[in-house]
Amino acid sequence: xxxxxxxxxDSRAESERQWMIRFDKVxxxxxxxxxxxxLDFHVKPGERVTLIGPSGSGKTTILRLLMTLERVTSGxxxxxxxxxxxxxxxxxxxxxxxxxxxxxxxxxxxxxxxFNLFPNMNVLRNITEAPVRALGVPRDQAExxxxxxxxxxxxxxxxxxxxxxxxxxxxxxxxxxxxxxMEPEVLLLDxxxxxxxxxxxxxxxxxxxxxxxxxxxxxLCVTHEMRFARDISDRVLxxxxxxxxxxxxxxxxxxxxxxxxxxxFLQAVLDA
Amino acid sequence: MTTINPCGAELPxxxxxxxxxxxxxxxxxxxxxxxGSVIAIAIALVVGLMATSRLRSVRGVARxxxxxxxxxxxxxxxxxxxxxxxxxxGYQLDKVGAGILALGLNLGAYGSxxxxxxxxxxPPGQREAAVALNFTPYQRMRYVILPQAFVAMVPPMNNLLxxxxxxxxxxxxxxxxxxxxxxxxxxxxxxxxxxxxxxMLVIYFLFSYLITLLMRYVEGRAARxxxxxxxxxxxxxxxxxxxx
Numbered sequence: 001x002x003x004x005x006x007x008x009x010d011s012r013a014e015s016e017r018q019w020m021i022r023f024d025k026v027x028x029x030x031x032x033x034x035x036x037x038x039l040d041f042h043v044k045p046g047e048r049v050t051l052i053g054p055s056g057s058g059k060t061t062i063l064r065l066l067m068t069l070e071r072v073t074s075g076x077x078x079x080x081x082x083x084x085x086x087x088x089x090x091x092x093x094x095x096x097x098x099x100x101x102x103x104x105x106x107x108x109x110x111x112x113x114x115f116n117l118f119p120n121m122n123v124l125r126n127i128t129e130a131p132v133r134a135l136g137v138p139r140d141q142a143e144x145x146x147x148x149x150x151x152x153x154x155x156x157x158x159x160x161x162x163x164x165x166x167x168x169x170x171x172x173x174x175x176x177x178x179x180x181x182m183e184p185e186v187l188l189l190d191x192x193x194x195x196x197x198x199x200x201x202x203x204x205x206x207x208x209x210x211x212x213x214x215x216x217x218x219x220l221c222v223t224h225e226m227r228f229a230r231d232i233s234d235r236v237l238x239x240x241x242x243x244x245x246x247x248x249x250x251x252x253x254x255x256x257x258x259x260x261x262x263x264x265f266l267q268a269v270l271d272a
Numbered sequence: 273m274t275t276i277n278p279c280g281a282e283l284p285x286x287x288x289x290x291x292x293x294x295x296x297x298x299x300x301x302x303x304x305x306x307x308g309s310v311i312a313i314a315i316a317l318v319v320g321l322m323a324t325s326r327l328r329s330v331r332g333v334a335r336x337x338x339x340x341x342x343x344x345x346x347x348x349x350x351x352x353x354x355x356x357x358x359x360x361x362g363y364q365l366d367k368v369g370a371g372i373l374a375l376g377l378n379l380g381a382y383g384s385x386x387x388x389x390x391x392x393x394x395p396p397g398q399r400e401a402a403v404a405l406n407f408t409p410y411q412r413m414r415y416v417i418l419p420q421a422f423v424a425m426v427p428p429m430n431n432l433l434x435x436x437x438x439x440x441x442x443x444x445x446x447x448x449x450x451x452x453x454x455x456x457x458x459x460x461x462x463x464x465x466x467x468x469x470x471x472m473l474v475i476y477f478l479f480s481y482l483i484t485l486l487m488r489y490v491e492g493r494a495a496r497x498x499x500x501x502x503x504x505x506x507x508x509x510x511x512x513x514x515x516x
Contacts, residue, residue, distance in 0.1 A: 067400075067404050068403065069400050069403060069404075098408075098409065102406055102408065105404075106406060108404075109404065109405075110404040112397060112400070112404075114397050116395075116397040116398060116401035117401075118398065118401070118402075118416055118420075119420060119498045119499050120416070120419040120420050120497050120499075129405075129415060130405035130406060130407060133407060133411050133415060134405060134406040134407050134408070134411065135406070162499035163499065165499075178405070179404070179405075182405060182406065
């Protein structure tokens, strides 16, 4: 087992130093369905963590909570020492307003399973629009940066193309460039290769591997590709029914999982 | 108004007799259509977006507006605006003004539904991506959602505008001197019914076709913005199909 679980006391100052992401007794319910049950987990700055587990185990919900696409039912989430969707008023925590959300969101970026490129903009514009509009970066500067990123994802020649003219793999690489253009500290990857044709998967994975190795980006990755999970992560969390059943470094989880549930899951995935 | 007539009083027979009047009526019809359209589109956008709000109260207001103005007839709304409002408020709109307002309010209610539907039909992933990229709620709507929803709005809006054009004929009941009014006047004063009614038919049709052409152009532009070709339309000219 790892030593990630921190002993008892937690003054704010310390948590600010140590954790990029911190879930504290997070509960998420959709109607009657409880997706996350009092979930606690922490991620260090620069750490690369993969979430695995059966569908419906709450992995994607964790990413969506971090991206503020959903709100917690109870409990708190902190990103880089700040409450994500709460603000402190006196002694109480109250739901945060849009302004606060936008502040905290600056640190987080996300790549989606379905790419979600904007069809009303060409590739370059997809990448520059948010920095220009949401961050106020001058357009020429944003474009220069976008072209660098397109270079990185090896699509420099596609800047003027329309997203629909690109293959799935290319679209996903643009989506990655688009997320990186916002210079997030945390990047969330939500089954980013699941919607791709098999022969396009490796291109995207290689790119992400490079990105993971270069930067000091904190990565949180939901995937069903175990080899990719193994390559990319420092730590793997196995989820089932809204809780972490096992965690450890990839080597340990994939070669000698301790829990029966993990073994069953890995067996099922590898057989598929 | 006796000497110069762009619509040719010198035309032979019933044509020469009717066209000057029909033309004047047509101009009024066109003005009412334009005015009504501007108001209807403005209302459709505002109320339609209100109907997609996350705030229940805002949605409620939009809902109430739509149901009320769709559920009561244009004619009755017209009577209220023109006859009843002056009694209640002491403010008398002129005939054309009241007509335009009634048309705008009524068709705007239908248009709101079009806007709401089109906005909600944009895949949720688009909004989520816009949130993830930290756009403000206004920016999400303005730069991501609306441009995509717009394409879907145009064809049903085309229907509504044609509907609006034809509904202008109701304005004749409050004695707005539109095409329908002039036509009936001509017939009542002894012009050949068949010719007059045929001319009215042609003029209404030309106007509605004009709207369709305009909206197709707009749709084509909008479709290109989201990277889709405009759906191909069959040509009536001798079909010269490309190889395929």
